Amino acid sequence: MIRKALTGVALSAMMLASPALADTIAITGGTVWTGTQDAAIENGVVLIVDDKIVAVGDARLSVPSNATVIDAAGGWVTPGIFAPFARTGLVEVGAEAATNDTAAVESKYSAALNAADGFNPASTTIDITRIEGITRMAVAPSNGNRMFAGSGFIADTSGDAGSILRENVFQLITLGEGGSGLSGGSRPAAWATLRAALDDAQNYTGRYVTGPEGAALNRVDAEALAPVVRGQQLLLVQVHRASDIRRLLGILPDYAELDVAIVGAAEGWLVADELAAADVPVIIDPFDNLPASFERLGATSKNAQRLIDAGVTTAFAQLDSSAHQTRLILQNAGNAVANGVSHADAMHAITSIPADIFGQTTLGRLRSGAAGDVVVWDGDPLEITSAPSHVLIDGEVQSLESRQTLLRDRYLSLEDGDLPLAYRK
Amino acid sequence: MVRQNSLLALCALALVACGGGDKDSSGEERAGIDRDPYPSTYTPRPSETVFITNATVLDGVGNLIENGSVLLEDGRIAAVGADIEAPDGARRIDARGKWVTPGIIDNHSHLGVYASPGVNAHADGNEVTAPVTAEVWAEHGIWPQDPGFTRALAGGITSMQVLPGSANLFGGRGVILKNVLGRTVQDMKFPDAPYTLKMACGENPKRVYGGRGQAPGSRMGNFAGYRQTWANAVEYKRKWDKFAEEGGDPPSRDLEMDTLAGVLAGDILVHMHCYRADEMVQVLDMAEEFGYKVTSFHHGVEAYKIADRLAEADTCASIWADWWGFKMEAYDGVRENLPMVHQAGACAIVHSDSEVGIQRLNQEAAKAWSDGRRAGLDISQADAWSWLSANPARSLGIFEETGSLEIGKAADVVIWTGDPFSVFTKAEQVYIDGALFFDLTDDSLLPVTDFELGQPGQGDRK
Missing domain, CATH: 3.20.20.140 (Metal-dependent hydrolases)
Structure with missing residues (x-):
């Protein structure tokens, strides 16, 4: 889901102000619930530079060419x-x-x-x-x-x-x-x-x-x-x-x-x-x-x-x-x-x-200046059948692995190989 | 289970030959022992002929019917399908956008034996005075005024098993209830349902008794305790079988052994609290050793590790969607336990063990179902509903009577406001034996227990 934006897009004024080597992430295409307004932004964009959110807007918001793009199409984007x-x-x-x-x-x-x-x-x-x-x-x-x-x-x-x-x-x-x-x-x-x-x-x-x-x-x-x-x-x-x-x-x-x-x-x-x-x-x-x-x-x-x-x-x-x-x-x-x-x-x-x-x-809302805590969901976050596809904390994309997912993966097949399951890791 | 009262009455009043000679009678019958001394007095309430139509129907045995209809007549399921017609005079419910399912059956509840409010006086679910108490019966500890029954009803629960707790190796007999409030426990008992036996593995018994310097103090002690008790039960049953064959003086009666002999005879179903995979497989061996069957393990946080062995043994896993970590034997929980057990061909059941969880078992199934799909376990909603109704009914020996929308079965039915795999959906109407006991929009169908009368918020939507 993460890909580098290949097309050149005009940089926003804000982006020009950021350091040249800044780590930029753009989350695009999702239903963005910002917490600053009750209605969600359809096909919204959230821009994160280093550890902070720098811009939140609709599809008109420019995505810088150096941004790593997370495609949230069909999903929701919310504050952590x-x-x-x-x-x-x-x-x-x-x-x-x-x-x-x-x-x-x-x-x-x-x-x-x-x-x-x-x-x-x-x-x-x-x-x-x-x-x-x-x-x-x-x-x-x-x-x-x-x-x-x-x-x-x-x-x-x-x-x-x-x-x-x-x-x-x-x-x-x-x-x-x-x-x-x-x-x-x-x-x-x-x-x-x-x-x-x-x-x-x-x-x-x-x-x-x-x-x-x-x-x-x-x-x-x-x-x-x-x-x-x-x-x-x-x-x-x-x-x-x-x-x-x-x-x-x-x-x-x-x-x-x-x-x-x-x-x-x-x-x-x-x-x-x-x-x-x-x-x-x-x-x-x-x-x-x-x-x-x-x-x-x-x-x-x-x-x-x-x-x-x-x-x-x-x-x-x-x-x-x-x-x-x-x-x-x-x-x-x-x-x-x-x-x-x-x-x-x-x-x-x-x-x-x-x-x-x-x-x-600085937490709990998607807005410029807030901490880069953002979650991309595969559906309505309050729905029990939904789950995150991406979790960012302070602008860092987090692992979605846990001890529970490792146990699950070990036992998804109960077929014994030449070695016991303890060697499956 | 066949009621014995009538036979006893015949023996006493009519000089029927009850003392011997009848090769088919059990030892208990021969001795005039009533095996159902606290019989169910539940009777279905008056019901209408109800035609629910235009609904999405999950029949509980693997089918999803779009634009389906369900006909409830004389308290039974009279028809299910896409092309059925309403008979004259039926009350017609247009359930467009709504879903219809069999009532949910929770096979692990402590409602009544650990009633709300959770005061000391309401702790009636564990006879924590000895590790083997197969002689105690959960029904003797149930308070029918537990407000929890009403909350469970609002969650679509139509039947449940109330079990003793897990402090003991042999905790005692469980009882199966219809979720219809009554003045007495007998008013709630599921007619003709079998008795069950609660057993427990692992940490609880060894902690409770080991902490007192008493056996069992280890998992070794747990097994020694089970095995000696089963050996005693085998001997006890042999004496009674001999008496049944040959007559003479009946052996002395032992209430603890009565229950265990009932298990060995196949009349009483074993439900065993057991978290760890390795322990469950040892229990399956023990069941073979002594000649009984484990109907279901309960909690089985590690059931996914031995799902194939559960399938082979035809033993169900009654489990939570995601509880874990509260003790060591619950440390290896995974969110996909239910679908992994299901996928291995074993019988998966969503249970609550909680007065909170029992209110939304459909959501628990939905979480596990969706987590399973994300892990590549492609199970349909129609199949997943077996975790909520059919499989628990099978585990309680009541599947002939309820647990699916099949013609002739009890009309234990829930109409949901929408897809019951959604958190936003609620049970709108709950029918038990065709009678409407709960309606989301009708306050006259909002039960209030004696306890909640005159209390803050009486009659509130809870």
């Missing part, structure tokens, strides 16, 4: 999918504790746990996620023994050594039933702990001059939470029940700097207007439609549509299997469409909105 809540790269085998760095049940630290310390870009989960079109992830820790899980980071799925884009992007905490269990056994206990911890963070470093312990946090954890109360780091709160969400919204006026987003929000639709008024974004799983716990009695597949209709900034995640099945967020998003969300809103929910929630303005 941005998974807003993943644990991919922190876990190799879920049940094997030695390979699972999501949570530290016996640690004396909580907020200070930096998930990036556990990230392994060589994990097989990374390739398996990338080849389904996910190029970026917000990677989160899990709770150990406290309601403060630690900080999360943004990574790409290239598998390269430098694939962490930014660390300490958000702090994750858990309220509701989970927070109660991690705080001594009740919601009031969780709230007392949270208020005390925010107070510790606000009074860091002064409170710790005389010793390492604060009201709720030790010095190390208070230091980690301090950027949150200063509004320099997002506070991501796992919470589902409508009353718990209201309680959370209720404290916001007391902490003017706090920048909050919610994960879960199974009953978010019951408080959608309040969420919209408070401008608090939510990350939800569109599959969440069962009363899986008493804090999710109102769960419905209509949650996504109702939140979006109310004006709540809504992103979609695969929350059930966040390490190995991050790739399923396209199916999550497709089901949201089946349940009333517009196709464009569902696309935004896995591209531009996650980028916005985490402050990554």
